[in-house]
Amino acid sequence: MTTRYTKDHEWVRMEGGLAVIGISPHAAEQLGDVVFVELPAVGKSFKKGDDMAVVESVKAASDVYAPISGEIVAVNQPIADEPAKVNEDPAGAAWFVKLKPSNAAEFDALMDAAGYAAFVESAR
Amino acid sequence: MTDAGKPLKRTPLHELHLSLGAKMVEFAGYDMPVQYPDGVLKEHLWTRTRAGLFDVSHMGQAFLRTTETARGTEEAHAAVAAAIETLVPGEVLKLKRGAMRYSVLLNEQGGVLDDLMITRAAMGSGDGMLFLVVNAACKDADFALIKEKLGGRVELEILADRALIALQGPKAAAVIESHFPGAATQAFMSMRPVMWGTSPVLLSRCGYTGEDGFEISVPNADAERFSRALLDHPDVAPIGLGARDSLRLEAGLCLYGHDLDPSTSPVEGNISFIFGKRRKEAGDFPGAARILPELTNGPRRMRVGLKPEGRAPAREGTEIVDAAGAKIGVVTSGGFGPTLNAPVAMGYVEAAHAKIGAQVFLMVRGKSLPAIVADMPFVPHTYYRG
Structure with missing residues (x-):
């Protein structure tokens, strides 16, 4: 199962035609302890790059951008109820949203794991 | 830098x-x-x-x-x-x-x-x-x-x-x-x-x-x-x-x-x-x-404590508005209080709103979030008093 990444540190994984989206372990570590998560409404549509969700640590608030365009079909309410889950398993159980893509080509244009690792390294 | x-x-x-x-x-x-x-x-x-x-x-x-x-x-x-x-x-x-x-x-x-x-x-x-x-x-x-x-x-x-x-x-x-x-x-x-x-x-x-x-x-x-x-x-x-x-x-x-x-x-x-x-x-x-x-x-305006009602922190610069949506002040410090496990803030509001318990609203990402003007400190001081 391929996971792709953005320069804003979101990850996207295609599962049964839906894009599962979260923030990278690197992003979670940089943020520190997450204390607040705001998720979008199911049914809402986003264009690639739109503000889609918010994640906040004690220190700061960060936007989570839509990595690809599409419509929200599910949100992970448990991470809004218990934001610390984002630090525990950012790449797995703490996914943010599931989105029905409107343009499959946008997924293919994102970085793969090796590309993202190199990007993170170059930004250090 | x-x-x-x-x-x-x-x-x-x-x-x-x-x-x-x-x-x-x-x-x-x-x-x-x-x-x-x-x-x-x-x-x-x-x-x-x-x-x-x-x-x-x-x-x-x-x-x-x-x-x-x-x-x-x-x-x-x-x-x-x-x-x-x-x-x-x-x-x-x-x-x-x-x-x-x-x-x-x-x-x-x-x-x-x-x-x-x-x-x-x-x-x-x-x-x-x-x-x-x-x-x-x-x-x-x-x-x-x-x-x-x-x-x-x-x-x-x-x-x-x-x-x-x-x-x-x-x-x-x-x-x-x-x-x-x-x-x-x-x-x-x-x-x-x-x-x-x-x-x-x-x-x-x-x-x-x-x-x-x-x-x-x-x-x-x-x-x-x-x-x-x-x-x-x-x-x-x-x-x-x-x-x-x-x-x-x-x-x-x-x-x-x-x-x-x-x-x-x-x-x-x-x-x-x-x-x-x-x-x-x-x-x-x-x-x-x-x-x-x-x-x-x-004074015309005064620094007050603010307790947002939900979990969303209101950061510095957040506008404070009244029930009608008119601007009455601004948050000068805000974030999450780990001891309280809740957001806390302080800011300046017009004197008429600077009463403990007053209802105000914080404009966070375009949404109006209710908050209460609260007494400070939010967490009691434990200074040594002999």
């Missing part, structure tokens, strides 16, 4: 921070630890339950001495007190030996140029001398102002050769007592000179977290060794600027440059406790023409 592109300054504990795995950031021109590997949340809670060690060496320390009369007499104290009282609205003259006060430097418009601690020398032989601690970002301007305004009356000795280390939290007194016998029963807001081995130390019982604690002025050369000696205690952990900010926010304490600035008066800032009774009656401080009517009639 600094505004001027100059290299960042370092405190004597810089290497210690790096060896402890700190994440470093620029603050007031210094390369400072924002957090250690435990992170802001754990560091905050550690300080509330045990003892946190903070490097505050970037702050400005100075001795102010009268040059008008021989030191070591009550007259000398009166002279140096009269000099500093031309810049601050607090009662300095009646300070007892070794007693410290929180105060502010005022501009001619009654705005706050900086907040600071003023301590009278502990020994009779030191009468005529005050110990000042000012904010890092303001220290050059503060010291220049003091020299300009008080030149001829005082000499200012800037203590660039001293580090300042804070130990804060319920276990701080026991830890400090083990190094300086008698510390556990030292009065809150008092300072005394003590020795750490051969090192002359100024031990003050005060802080910026709402907890009991101490600030210890130590010669630069001994700062790391002293800090490591404190850190050897199992109840002591290093704490970065991130938790320092969330701790002082929960304690309802102002951060200069955010909650106080040259446009805000101490009355607006809700720190009117700093005005000495004699000083109010005399009206003999800068900006009295603005401040005295504010004290009598109330």
Whole structure:
């Protein structure tokens, strides 16, 4: 199962035609302890790059951008109820949203794991 | 990175921070630890339950001495007190030996140029001398102002050769007592000179977290060794600027440059406790023409505590609006309070809304979130009261 990444540190994984989206372990570590998560409404549509969700640590608030365009079909309410889950398993159980893509080509244009690792390294 | 592109300054504990795995950031021109590997949340809670060690060496320390009369007499104290009282609205003259006060430097418009601690020398032989601690970002301007305004009356000795280390939290007194016998029963807001081995130390019982604690002025050369000696205690952990900010926010304490600035008066800032009774009656401080009517009639706007009703933090700059959506103020500090496990903020609102329990709304990302004007501190202070 391929996971792709953005320069804003979101990850996207295609599962049964839906894009599962979260923030990278690197992003979670940089943020520190997450204390607040705001998720979008199911049914809402986003264009690639739109503000889609918010994640906040004690220190700061960060936007989570839509990595690809599409419509929200599910949100992970448990991470809004218990934001610390984002630090525990950012790449797995703490996914943010599931989105029905409107343009499959946008997924293919994102970085793969090796590309993202190199990007993170170059930004250090 | 600094505004001027100059290299960042370092405190004597810089290497210690790096060896402890700190994440470093620029603050007031210094390369400072924002957090250690435990992170802001754990560091905050550690300080509330045990003892946190903070490097505050970037702050400005100075001795102010009268040059008008021989030191070591009550007259000398009166002279140096009269000099500093031309810049601050607090009662300095009646300070007892070794007693410290929180105060502010005022501009001619009654705005706050900086907040600071003023301590009278502990020994009779030191009468005529005050110990000042000012904010890092303001220290050059503060010291220049003091020299300009008080030149001829005082000499200012800037203590660039001293580090300042804070130990804060319920276990701080026991830890400090083990190094300086008698510390556990030292009065809150008092300072005394003590020795750490051969090192002359100024031990003050005060802080910026709402907890009991101490600030210890130590010669630069001994700062790391002293800090490591404190850190050897199992109840002591290093704490970065991130938790320092969330701790002082929960304690309802102002951060200069955010909650106080040259446009805000101490009355607006809700720190009117700093005005000495004699000083109010005399009206003999800068900006009295603005401040005295504010004290009598109330200010136009005032700093208040804010408790957002949901979980979303409201950060600095967030607009405060009334039920009709009209702007009534702005958040000056806001975030998440780990002790409360809830968001907390402070900000300035128009006087009509500055009542405990008043309903206001915070405009966070275009949404209007309900909040209540709340009493401060958000977390009760646990200062030592004997």
